[in-house]
Amino acid sequence: MLKGIYPGSFDPVTFGHQDIIRRSAGLVDELIVGVLNNKAKSPLFSVKERVRMLNEVTKDMPNVRIVPFEGLLVDFARRSGASVVIRGLRAITDFEYELQMAQTNHKMEPEIETIFLTTSLDYSYLSSTTVKEVAAFGGDISQFVPEFVADCMKEKMNLKGECKL
Template sequence: MLRTIYPGSFDPVTYGHLDIIERSCKIADELIVGVLNNNAKMPLFSVEERVKMLNEVTCHLPNVVIEPFDGLLVDFARQRKADCIIRGLRAITDFEYELQMAQTNHKLGAEIETVFLTTNIEYSYLSSTTVKEIAAFGGDITQFVPEAVRRELNEKMKTKRRV
């Protein structure tokens, strides 16, 4: 049984993330979407909110499990007995960073492979940061995120504007 992990912040999850998740499901027997709880960053959504949104938008994928984690990715992979880490690449700029991370992870856990999937060209420009910026200015984000995420993001932005 091939168990893989697709880690990320998913703040919020976009169609680009879903593209990688859906394609990874075809490769792996079990795909664990690891939602990073990174105390060094200030995410818009709590880890619980991100897990909830991911559960909603992946409920049609029977071999996907959504789990929060913190600490080192290789430690999380070992705890979950994962064979492989999946990483998405949008552009050459992603590759440089992701290659460094893959090499570091290999040094820390040589038994865990990293596999890169290139994002569908339709989503190659898309990032959570861009989506949040568009939403902050009241722009239409329907082409970038699923409806459940759009609702949550718009509600979060309304709350932020009131503060």
């Protein structure tokens, strides 16, 4: 059984993430979407909220599990029994960073391979940071994120007083 991990912050999950998840799920028997709890960052959404959003937008994908994690990706992969890490690439700048991370992970754990999927052209410009910036200024984010995520963004931003959506 081929088990893969698609790790990320997903703060929030975008159509680009959803596209990579759907395509990755078709490549492996089981896909674990690893939601990183990165203590060096200050995310808009808690890990629990991000897991909830991802569970909602992947509910029609039976071989996808959403699992929070912290620490090294290779340790998470070992604990999960995954042999493949899947990463999405939007641009050449992503590749430089992702290649370095893949090589580091492979050095630490030679049995874990990294597969790169290029982002669909429709989402090559899209990032969670962009979505948060558009939302913070009251812009329409419905073309960037699933409806459930847009509703969560509106609620969160209004609660924080950061926008008037």
